[in-house]
Amino acid sequence: xxxxxxxSLLEEGWGATTHAEVARRAGYSKATVxxxxxxxxxxxxxxxxxxxxxxxxxxxxxxxHEDLHxxxxxxxxTLSEGRYDRLMAGVIERAAQDQGARDLRDRLxxxxxxxxxxxxxxxxxxxxxxxxxxxxxxxxxxxxxxxxEAVTSEFITDIIDRTLARVELTAGH
Amino acid sequence: xxxxxxxSLLEEGWGATTHAEVARRAGYSKATVxxxxxxxxxxxxxxxxxxxxxxxxxxxxxxxHEDLHxxxxxxxxTLSEGRYDRLMAGVIERAAQDQGARDLRDRLxxxxxxxxxxxxxxxxxxxxxxxxxxxxxxxxxxxxxxxxEAVTSEFITDIIDRTLARVELTAGH
DNA sequence: GAAGTACTGTACTGGTAGTTCAGTAGTGGG
DNA sequence: CCCACTACTGAACTACCAGTACAGTACTTC
Numbered sequence: 001x002x003x004x005x006x007x008s009l010l011e012e013g014w015g016a017t018t019h020a021e022v023a024r025r026a027g028y029s030k031a032t033v034x035x036x037x038x039x040x041x042x043x044x045x046x047x048x049x050x051x052x053x054x055x056x057x058x059x060x061x062x063x064x065h066e067d068l069h070x071x072x073x074x075x076x077x078t079l080s081e082g083r084y085d086r087l088m089a090g091v092i093e094r095a096a097q098d099q100g101a102r103d104l105r106d107r108l109x110x111x112x113x114x115x116x117x118x119x120x121x122x123x124x125x126x127x128x129x130x131x132x133x134x135x136x137x138x139x140x141x142x143x144x145x146x147x148x149e150a151v152t153s154e155f156i157t158d159i160i161d162r163t164l165a166r167v168e169l170t171a172g173h
Numbered sequence: 174x175x176x177x178x179x180x181s182l183l184e185e186g187w188g189a190t191t192h193a194e195v196a197r198r199a200g201y202s203k204a205t206v207x208x209x210x211x212x213x214x215x216x217x218x219x220x221x222x223x224x225x226x227x228x229x230x231x232x233x234x235x236x237x238h239e240d241l242h243x244x245x246x247x248x249x250x251t252l253s254e255g256r257y258d259r260l261m262a263g264v265i266e267r268a269a270q271d272q273g274a275r276d277l278r279d280r281l282x283x284x285x286x287x288x289x290x291x292x293x294x295x296x297x298x299x300x301x302x303x304x305x306x307x308x309x310x311x312x313x314x315x316x317x318x319x320x321x322e323a324v325t326s327e328f329i330t331d332i333i334d335r336t337l338a339r340v341e342l343t344a345g346h
Numbered sequence: 347g348a349a350g351t352a353c354t355g356t357a358c359t360g361g362t363a364g365t366t367c368a369g370t371a372g373t374g375g376g
Numbered sequence: 377c378c379c380a381c382t383a384c385t386g387a388a389c390t391a392c393c394a395g396t397a398c399a400g401t402a403c404t405t406c
Contacts, residue, residue, distance in 0.1 A: 032383075135308045135332055146261070
């Protein structure tokens with residue numbers, strides 16, 4: 001049932017992921033789904049936890065630019081192929097009214113950005129991590145989700161170079 | 174009725190903005206609202222057009238850093254106070270299935286970023302505009318919408334300096 | 347005053363979220 | 377072998393809401 005919820009969430013979005021739909025996909029009765037997860041947010045919590053578990057971290061090689069490129073490409077692919085964009089949008093829409101949805105938003109965002117944050121933490125001074133993370137993740141998000149355009153490898157290289165320009169400037173590279 | 178739709182959209186989000194709710198707010202009967210806008214997307218189109226009309230452009234003074242700061246602050250405020258975040262999320266969630274919603278997403282994104290794009294176009298070479306726009310807007314979006322944190326003036330100054338670092342480096346500033 | 351336009355109020359259909367409950371099937375312990 | 381327990385089923389049911397239909401009203405225009 002959790003696997004079915006996760007699949008439905010990624011394929012159909014929050015709005016279409018109902019107890020009845022999960023029951024249909026998993027081959028259980030609707031009453032059983034309600035027995036385990038009384039509310040929709042309960043169901044989403046476990047589904048999103050599963051989705052987060054399944055997320056794999058790309059390997060880091062030690063080169064800041066290359067590792068960032070790999071991690072950002074993974075984020076871009078997750079956003080477009082895995083339909084994270086719609087999922088994230090559904091969670092954000094409900095986060096305004098619902099503390100549970102707010103927690104899910106934080107969890108999803110953290111999972112999606114863990115790889116990139118790890119690379120930045122390893123390669124930059126602590127003060128540089130958060131703004132660089134926001135700029136890199138934000139640029140990919142804007143391209144994929146808000147402009148609805150493909151995130152090319154060239155685009156990723158470009159925003160990495162721009163983001164690291166000041167860091168490398170002050171570090172004397 | 175359009176004003177009521179726009180207000181409901183900003184205050185309650187897409188999901189709660191129904192024909193019945195618009196009729197209640199505007200003091201008309203539900204049948205009248207249906208007569209003018211047969212589908213929800215029809216209603217949203219006019220409501221979002223009104224919201225976009227009401228958006229005002231901050232004045233530009235000619236200083237790139239300062240003008241960007243003003244425009245990005247306006248975006249940050251719009252996102253948090255005006256509930257653009259939830260509105261945008263609602264549109265994105267439906268954009269996956271609906272061409273009409275996709276058009277609305279583009280229109281909203283364009284309106285929200287027009288001021289910043291204008292400042293960048295005036296101050297940078299054409300090739301620099303799109304990536305810098307994505308980084309700046311993305312960073313603010315990530316802060317306000319995805320991390321759910323306040324976008325401070327210091328944060329905005331910081332991301333502007335970082336984004337423009339390479340541009341000013343190659344320009345020989 | 348006739349024709350047309352805009353809106354109202356109510357009642358209706360259809361669909362769906364969520365509840366309830368009696369019944370069934372399997373499991374493990376004594 | 378039986379008992380108690382757990383998990384699940386299927387169907388019926390309530391409550392609500394989106395969307396439709398339509399007869400009636402009020403106002404305008406020629």
